[in-house]
Amino acid sequence: MNLWSDTLLYVEEQRSALDGAIDADIAIVGGGFTGLWSAYYLKELDPSLRIVILEAERIGFGASGRNGGWCSALYPTTADYTVVRPHLVTSIDEIGAFAHQHAPEVGFVKSGTLTIARSGAQLARLKSTLTSESELLSKDQIRSRIHMRNSIGGTFTPDCAVIHPGRLVRALAREVEKLGVRIYEKSRAITIEPTLITTERASVRATSIIKATEVFSQNSRHHAPIYSLMVATEPLSEEIWSEIGLQQRETFAEALHLVNYGQRTIDNRLAVGGRGARYLLGSRLNKKHEMDHRTHMEIIELTRSWFPVLKRVKFTHRWGGAVSIPRDWHPYISWDKTSGIGRAGGYSGDGVTLSHLAGKTLAHLILEREHPITTLPHVNWQNPMWEPEPLRWIGVNGSVLATDIADREESVTRRPSLIAKALDSFIRV
Numbered sequence: 001m002n003l004w005s006d007t008l009l010y011v012e013e014q015r016s017a018l019d020g021a022i023d024a025d026i027a028i029v030g031g032g033f034t035g036l037w038s039a040y041y042l043k044e045l046d047p048s049l050r051i052v053i054l055e056a057e058r059i060g061f062g063a064s065g066r067n068g069g070w071c072s073a074l075y076p077t078t079a080d081y082t083v084v085r086p087h088l089v090t091s092i093d094e095i096g097a098f099a100h101q102h103a104p105e106v107g108f109v110k111s112g113t114l115t116i117a118r119s120g121a122q123l124a125r126l127k128s129t130l131t132s133e134s135e136l137l138s139k140d141q142i143r144s145r146i147h148m149r150n151s152i153g154g155t156f157t158p159d160c161a162v163i164h165p166g167r168l169v170r171a172l173a174r175e176v177e178k179l180g181v182r183i184y185e186k187s188r189a190i191t192i193e194p195t196l197i198t199t200e201r202a203s204v205r206a207t208s209i210i211k212a213t214e215v216f217s218q219n220s221r222h223h224a225p226i227y228s229l230m231v232a233t234e235p236l237s238e239e240i241w242s243e244i245g246l247q248q249r250e251t252f253a254e255a256l257h258l259v260n261y262g263q264r265t266i267d268n269r270l271a272v273g274g275r276g277a278r279y280l281l282g283s284r285l286n287k288k289h290e291m292d293h294r295t296h297m298e299i300i301e302l303t304r305s306w307f308p309v310l311k312r313v314k315f316t317h318r319w320g321g322a323v324s325i326p327r328d329w330h331p332y333i334s335w336d337k338t339s340g341i342g343r344a345g346g347y348s349g350d351g352v353t354l355s356h357l358a359g360k361t362l363a364h365l366i367l368e369r370e371h372p373i374t375t376l377p378h379v380n381w382q383n384p385m386w387e388p389e390p391l392r393w394i395g396v397n398g399s400v401l402a403t404d405i406a407d408r409e410e411s412v413t414r415r416p417s418l419i420a421k422a423l424d425s426f427i428r429v
């Protein structure tokens with residue numbers, strides 16, 4: 001069960017499905033952060049627009065309602081990071097302003113993120129990749145914030161907030177409806193052509209269309225969906241929290257090669273996620289894969305190795321979803337004026353903040369309003385295709401395996417992994 005949809009504070013009525021043929025100025029396919037922020041900024045720029053959103057399932061069904069709740073300034077590729085970063089920081093603050101005004105239940109706190117080294121190899125890597133935005137913390141400094149077993153140092157990066165993503169995505173849907181946007185649930189777009197979307201029972205004719213389906217997008221060579229799985233504990237007592245730390249609710253991760261991420265939730269649970277589940281041939285999505293028992297157990301084991309006090313604590317929630325990884329790890333936000341179709345995605349697991357930037361950028365591009373964000377390098381970026389199968393399957397799963405081996409290598413040799421060095425371009429799967 002997904003923690004975020006299990007802790008919503010209220011029961012949300014299902015919205016009706018689209019029925020019949022309707023007209024709109026802008027039709028958006030996908031009711032996640034990208035689609036909703038696009039609608040929000042389009043309405044802000046032109047309140048008279050007639051906007052509809054078609055969501056195949058329910059609002060927040062996708063990654064926006066399942067993620068680790070890191071609202072960070074992370075960007076999946078180092079290329080162009082220096083020019084994009086200030087805009088990501090602005091996006092974090094704008095998401096925070098939205099949450100404070102409309103949805104305090106999201107528990108938005110910009111308390112930064114901690115990366116913890118538990119071996120000399122990890123610490124050496126943190127030092128060698130330290131950027132001007134992060135601060136190196138000594139063993140005592142890191143332990144004053146988080147009591148992770150065997151920690152020997154780490155880094156602190158201030159530009160990251162913690163959120164309850166399930167509440168944010170639903171609050172955003174409510175707010176755009178107040179602005180006059182019509183949202184239809186259980187309304188899967190079956191065909192998307194310039195100016196026309198059809199569903200099983202209905203159609204929308206619209207001047208402009210936004211495809212905001214990220215990892216659910218169909219073209220299998222355009223991205224590799226990589227599963228990220230999460231677990232969460234029962235609410236923990238103050239006594240246990242005094243043994244863990246995280247008094248400011250900082251997000252945190254161990255400096256492993258294999259992606260892992262944690263947060264102290266607004267209702268005082270520990271929620272932790274990680275990669276490691278197998279990639280499926282043909283970039284397929286499979287619901288069963290979200291509940292991969294082995295990966296969930298490995299994340300629980302890792303969490304307990306960090307905080308032995310959790311040995312007797314129940315892990316009440318397990319869930320997961322896929323993140324969309326383009327071949328070059330480069331996000332894209334594109335707008336084609338001729339066809340009237342825009343799209344955004346390829347956030348590679350960093351989409352909470354990036355989807356805000358994407359939605360705001362698409363709104364400005366479509367309405368031809370000038371803004372520095374419309375000239376950022378990811379605008380109209382052309383991603384290369386992934387290799388055909390089975391090469392893609394061998395490459396991606398080989399990298400997942402090698403990443404895991406690199407961490408084991410480091411835990412034995414205590415030196416930066418040679419395997420990791422060799423796999424640099426694949427390593428963050």
Ligand SMILES: Cc1cc2nc3c(=O)[nH]c(=O)nc-3n(C[C@H](O)[C@H](O)[C@H](O)COP(=O)(O)OP(=O)(O)OC[C@H]3O[C@@H](n4cnc5c(N)ncnc54)[C@H](O)[C@@H]3O)c2cc1C
Pocket residue numbers: 029030031032033034035054055056057058059060061062063064065066067068069070071072187188189190212213214215216217228229230261273320321322323344345347348349350351352353354355
């Ligand atoms: C487990 C997990 C942890 C993550 N952790 C983080 C994190 O901590 N920080 C971070 O920055 N990012 C994280 N991410 C990534 C982030 O959640 C996503 O990049 C982001 O939410 C993508 O938003 P989106 O709106 O583009 O896509 P989604 O939220 O996936 O929304 C797409 C929507 O489109 C709908 N749809 C699909 N096809 C159709 C169709 N044909 N017709 C109509 N609707 C359709 C889907 O039902 C879905 O609701 C994580 C992702 C996962 C899965």
